[in-house]
Amino acid sequence: MTRPRVVIPEVFQDVSNYTNAMYAAGMEPVVVSLQSVQISHRPHREFMDIRDVRPETFDGLLIPGGADINPAFYGETDHGSHPADLRIDHLQFHLLEEFVRLKKPVLGICRGLQLINVWFGGSLIQHLSDAPIHMWKQDSGDQVHESCCLAGSWLCGLYGDTFCHNSSHHQAVRRLADGLAADSRCPLDDVIESLHHTKLPIYAVQWHPERMCLSHERADTVNGLEVFRFFSRLCGGCPAAAGTDHEGQTMSDGMGL
Numbered sequence: 001m002t003r004p005r006v007v008i009p010e011v012f013q014d015v016s017n018y019t020n021a022m023y024a025a026g027m028e029p030v031v032v033s034l035q036s037v038q039i040s041h042r043p044h045r046e047f048m049d050i051r052d053v054r055p056e057t058f059d060g061l062l063i064p065g066g067a068d069i070n071p072a073f074y075g076e077t078d079h080g081s082h083p084a085d086l087r088i089d090h091l092q093f094h095l096l097e098e099f100v101r102l103k104k105p106v107l108g109i110c111r112g113l114q115l116i117n118v119w120f121g122g123s124l125i126q127h128l129s130d131a132p133i134h135m136w137k138q139d140s141g142d143q144v145h146e147s148c149c150l151a152g153s154w155l156c157g158l159y160g161d162t163f164c165h166n167s168s169h170h171q172a173v174r175r176l177a178d179g180l181a182a183d184s185r186c187p188l189d190d191v192i193e194s195l196h197h198t199k200l201p202i203y204a205v206q207w208h209p210e211r212m213c214l215s216h217e218r219a220d221t222v223n224g225l226e227v228f229r230f231f232s233r234l235c236g237g238c239p240a241a242a243g244t245d246h247e248g249q250t251m252s253d254g255m256g257l
Contacts, residue, residue, distance in 0.1 A: 003028035004059035004235035025228035026242035055098040060235035063112030080127030108204030122177030142166035153183035
């Protein structure tokens, strides 16, 4: 089976939950980072320094969750954000720009959804007034709530008109960028929970499917592996042939943003 090679850019965090799910869905994840400890010591199958990346040789880009985007990127001062080092913003914005230019598939997860919205000209709510229904908690971990799909959403084909998923964010889309369309919303407060680009193969979810599959599969949510299988097919993969094989890797017990 030929696996599509998919870039996953990160500087600080362990992304093994993502790479395990990607591999199980038939993709070949390649962790791309700066020349750093992330490349030298993380136990992923393949690493690459950003200076060696040629986007045209890859089949897709997955932008993982993580810390907040610096609000200066959408023209605001910090009033509720928890921004990370600017290096991760620049790394992910750079790769998104390249994959948009090449019109190649992109999947955003949590921060990834927000970064896609900001790159296309949208803005974010820096802290949700009702964040407790969405935000990860020290004592209970991910929250769980229902989402309602809009008619014709790509998620309807995976999970139906309504479904439950995890939630671990305190920010959300405020102004949806031109060219993007919402696919599902939280019925409790109308927060956008997924979106797609109307002309490009770009999709995103505000939740964490990598923490709803394989050894993290849970009874109170749908199986998140379906999102990765959808993206694998978009990149030219064959997830049915991959089964759930992930080379004996184990899912991280950490939050794995």
